[in-house]
Amino acid sequence: MDGLRLDITVPRRGFSVELSLDVAPGDVVALVGPSGAGKSTVLRAIAGLERPVRGRIECGDTWFDSSRRIDVPADRRSVGLLFQEYALFPHLTVAKNVAFGGAADGLLERLGIAHLADVKPARLSGGERQRVALARALARRPRVLLLDEPTAALDPHTRAEVRAQLGAALSSSGLPALVVTHDFEDAATLATRVGVIVRGALRQLARAADLVAAPEDDFVARLAGANVIRGTARPADGLTRVTLADGAVCFAADPGDGPVSLLVYPWDVSVSHAELDDSALNHFRGPIESIVPMGNRVRVRIRGITAEVTVASAERLRLEVGREAVASFKATATRVLSAT
Amino acid sequence: MRILFGAVVAAATTVAFGFLLLPVAALFVQTSPANLVRELGNDVTRDALLVSLKTSLFAHISVVLVCTPAAWGLARRRFRGRGVVLALIELPLVLPPAVAGIALLATFGRAHLLGKSFEAAGIDLAFTQAAVVLAVAFVEMPFYFRGAIAAFEALDGQLLDAARTLGAGPSRVFARVGLPLAAAGLGSASALALARGLGEFGATIIFAGSLQGVTQTLPLAIYAQFELDFDSAVAMSALFVLLGIAILVTLKLLSGWTAFASTSRFRDAGSPSS
Numbered sequence: 001m002d003g004l005r006l007d008i009t010v011p012r013r014g015f016s017v018e019l020s021l022d023v024a025p026g027d028v029v030a031l032v033g034p035s036g037a038g039k040s041t042v043l044r045a046i047a048g049l050e051r052p053v054r055g056r057i058e059c060g061d062t063w064f065d066s067s068r069r070i071d072v073p074a075d076r077r078s079v080g081l082l083f084q085e086y087a088l089f090p091h092l093t094v095a096k097n098v099a100f101g102g103a104a105d106g107l108l109e110r111l112g113i114a115h116l117a118d119v120k121p122a123r124l125s126g127g128e129r130q131r132v133a134l135a136r137a138l139a140r141r142p143r144v145l146l147l148d149e150p151t152a153a154l155d156p157h158t159r160a161e162v163r164a165q166l167g168a169a170l171s172s173s174g175l176p177a178l179v180v181t182h183d184f185e186d187a188a189t190l191a192t193r194v195g196v197i198v199r200g201a202l203r204q205l206a207r208a209a210d211l212v213a214a215p216e217d218d219f220v221a222r223l224a225g226a227n228v229i230r231g232t233a234r235p236a237d238g239l240t241r242v243t244l245a246d247g248a249v250c251f252a253a254d255p256g257d258g259p260v261s262l263l264v265y266p267w268d269v270s271v272s273h274a275e276l277d278d279s280a281l282n283h284f285r286g287p288i289e290s291i292v293p294m295g296n297r298v299r300v301r302i303r304g305i306t307a308e309v310t311v312a313s314a315e316r317l318r319l320e321v322g323r324e325a326v327a328s329f330k331a332t333a334t335r336v337l338s339a340t
Numbered sequence: 341m342r343i344l345f346g347a348v349v350a351a352a353t354t355v356a357f358g359f360l361l362l363p364v365a366a367l368f369v370q371t372s373p374a375n376l377v378r379e380l381g382n383d384v385t386r387d388a389l390l391v392s393l394k395t396s397l398f399a400h401i402s403v404v405l406v407c408t409p410a411a412w413g414l415a416r417r418r419f420r421g422r423g424v425v426l427a428l429i430e431l432p433l434v435l436p437p438a439v440a441g442i443a444l445l446a447t448f449g450r451a452h453l454l455g456k457s458f459e460a461a462g463i464d465l466a467f468t469q470a471a472v473v474l475a476v477a478f479v480e481m482p483f484y485f486r487g488a489i490a491a492f493e494a495l496d497g498q499l500l501d502a503a504r505t506l507g508a509g510p511s512r513v514f515a516r517v518g519l520p521l522a523a524a525g526l527g528s529a530s531a532l533a534l535a536r537g538l539g540e541f542g543a544t545i546i547f548a549g550s551l552q553g554v555t556q557t558l559p560l561a562i563y564a565q566f567e568l569d570f571d572s573a574v575a576m577s578a579l580f581v582l583l584g585i586a587i588l589v590t591l592k593l594l595s596g597w598t599a600f601a602s603t604s605r606f607r608d609a610g611s612p613s614s
Contacts, residue, residue: 047505074504075513087502091520100516101506140506 001025004144004176008055008064010038010045010200016053017041017200023144023176029205030179030191032223038200039180040084043146046178047081048074059143059176080142080175084149086133088121094132097121101139111135111165127158134169145170145177151186163189164338184208188228189261189337196220212266212306226335227269227305229262233336239281240336248303251281256336268333269307271300271317272326280328288321302327367578371571379575387553388561389579395469395557396537399476403537404530407485412514415492416500426489432482437542440479444547448474471548472555480537487529491522531591535584558583 007020017038023029031039044050046057048064051071057064063072088097095117098104108114111131121129130150137145150166151159167190170177179190187194188208195205204211204220211224231242233256240256243249252262275283286303291314293299298314300307305327309317319325379385414425432440447454448465458465465471495518503513519526541559548555550564558580566573 044501047501049501049504073509074501075507075509077505078507079505081502081505083498083502085498087496087498089499089502089517089521100503100508136506 001174002058002060002143002176003027004046004178005058006042006046006056008042008045008052008057010041010050010052012038012041012200015200017045017197019197019200019202021195021202021205023178025176026171026174027193028170028177028179028191030181030187030194031197032181032184032187032194033197035182037197039182039197040148041200042197043081043148043178043180046077046144046146047079048072048077078141078143079146080137080140080144081146082130082133082137082148082150085153086121086129088124088129088132088136090121093118093120094124097132098135098139101136102141104135104139107135107139111169125158126154127162130154130162131165134166138169138173142175145173145175147177147179147181147190149181149183150179150190151181151183160338166190184224184226185263185337188226188263194224196223209304226263226265229264229305231260231262233257233260239331242336246303248284250334251331252334252336253332254334254336256338258338261337263335263337264305264329264333266299266306266308269305269327269329271302271307271309271313271319272328273317273324275326276328278328279330281331282329282334284327285324288319288323288325291319291321300325300327305329364581367574367581371575371578375571375575376578379572379579382572384552384556384561384565385558385572385576385579388556388558388576389583391469391472391553391556392538392558395472396476396480396534396540399473399480399537400530400534402473403477403481403484403533407481407488408519408526409514411485411488412492412518415489415495426486429482429485429489432478437479437540438546441475441543441546444471444475444478444543448547467549467551467555469548469554472544472557475543475547476537476540479540479543480533483536484529484533487532488522488526491525491529492518494525495521527591531588534587534591538580538584538587 003025004023005021008018010017015038019042021029031042033039041050045052046063048071052064052066054066055064056062056066059078061072062068062070063077064070089100092100094113095104095108098107108117111134113128113131113135116124116128116132121132124132130153147166151162154162163186170190179186181187184194191208193205194208194211196203196211208224208228211220212227229242229244229250231244231250233240233242233252235241235255235257236251240252240254240260241249242252242256242260242262250262270280275285284303284305289301289303291298291300293311294308296311297308298311298319300309300314300319302325307327309319317325414422435443448458448471450459450464450466465474499517499521500513503517508516539559540557541563544555544557545560545563550556550560552561556564558576562573562576562580565576
């Protein structure tokens with residue numbers, strides 16, 4: 001299996017999208033950023049629906065190379081593109097929609113839509129449409145998966161379920177994948193790396209946890225709002241007990257069972273020298289890993305969890321890298337997202 | 341005020357429909373079913389009906405075959421001067437049919453533009469059924485062409501993009517996605533054009549003449565009959581109305597069957613945007 005390599009410039013009204021990126025097989029890169037930042041343009045350029053003014057796109061073969069005048073037409077690039085509104089053909093049944101891309105070989109069964117084979121898209125729910133679109137993209141036997149705002153068209157309560165399914169599909173495909181989203185939760189749960197795009201330029205590319213801990217600027221900080229902590233959830237005494245990879249235990253008020261991602265906003269995490277006897281259920285003690293000042297606030301990382309405190313508090317507590325401290329947050333401030 | 345306005349709207353609607361339908365109804369009052377049947381037995385009428393059906397079907401099929409792919413190309417591409425091209429398509433709509441007839445003579449007539457080369461090739465169009473077909477096609481083409489462009493323009497571009505990324509080349513995108521999704525719009529444009537072609541008079545009489553059994557279509561026969569026997573002309577006109585209704589209903593039904601649920605937006609055969 002081949003990775004995706006691109007280095008392109010695509011003009012937009014008022015600015016150009018300039019992006020250079022390598023995505024290895026099995027690697028999932030999320031491009032996040034405000035709408036109109038040029039994220040979807042990147043996907044369209046890779047798929048061959050839009051032509052860059054210069055650069056190169058390779059995935060096994062060369063799909064585009066401005067210096068060698070190579071521009072493979074969209075229908076001859078093996079791309080699995082999931083459109084934001086799914087773009088299912090309204091005149092074809094589910095089975096025929098999927099078969100449009102290629103042989104369906106058990107895809108309908110695997111994605112749990114076999115019972116919908118003879119139904120037309122107009123009668124499907126949002127989550128079902130998403131699965132049909134995914135099956136159709138996979139039937140194409142693509143070399144790369146491109147997902148455009150995969151959960152934007154869904155209501156909040158199907159979103160978590162669809163996100164989990166997408167995560168499973170992405171990791172089992174083993175393909176290089178690009179996910180475009182303005183939703184940091186999508187990015188944090190689906191992607192191995194997250195790139196922040198603003199007005200066509202890549203501001204920062206890092207693991208989600210690192211983006212939260214050390215955003216390069218305010219914009220990235222706002223976008224990468226939350227800590228993402230992965231673990232396994234079990235219901236316990238009306239709460240959810242989550243065991244993290246390092247054996248630590250965390251409690252959340254949201255329901256959850258199985259593999260989950262916990263989301264905690266840095267401003268909901270407090271920092272102290274000792275475990276306080278307060279209402280917070282979750283305490284993480286350890287040496288301070290990093291301290292990043294941001295205006296009148298400071299981002300402090302302890303055991304992978306980022307807290308945001310005021311400069312005044314940081315000075316009063318004499319926080320220093322390497323010094324022992326406790327990060328605390330309440331179970332009610334902990335969101336639970338089912339993940340894969 | 342509210343009641344007054346309601347009354348004005350109701351009165352206007354009544355006048356509009358009355359004005360449209362009264363003359364049509366008058367045709368059927370002036371004649372009788374027995375007359376219609378007798379008229380069908382009349383040689384002139386039968387010949388004219390056959391010539392009309394033959395020439396307009398032939399012209400219509402040619403127009404649809406040529407204009408459908410052309411409309412697809414014009415609807416999907418943006419290029420310099422596209423607005424001008426679209427406006428040119430509508431030019432024959434604003435020409436009087438007599439002008440169209442003269443224009444066709446100037447093009448295909450003996451000793452004229454293309455006529456010379458046709459003559460050299462041993463082809464003589466004047467006063468043949470081929471001339472009727474040309475006249476009908478020329479006059480009805482803009483109706484279908486612009487309706488087809490509008491139907492293709494109304495398609496959701498994302499569906500066509502999706503088809504391309506799924507490996508469909510240009511012809512498969514057209515045949516499997518474009519055509520079926522635009523079917524309703526194409527159907528109504530087609531009905532409109534066919535009806536216009538059947539009623540064609542001016543261009544035909546100038547370019548093809550009015551020879552019974554060869555170039556005399558139903559409208560031409562009605563005109564010829566009108567000078568000889570008004571009752572017969574009325575009966576033929578009533579036949580024409582029935583024919584028109586039958587064609588409209590058939591095509592509306594056809595396009596209704598191929599119209600799909602509401603997930604895609606359809607536009608009726610309107611004017612294409614420029």
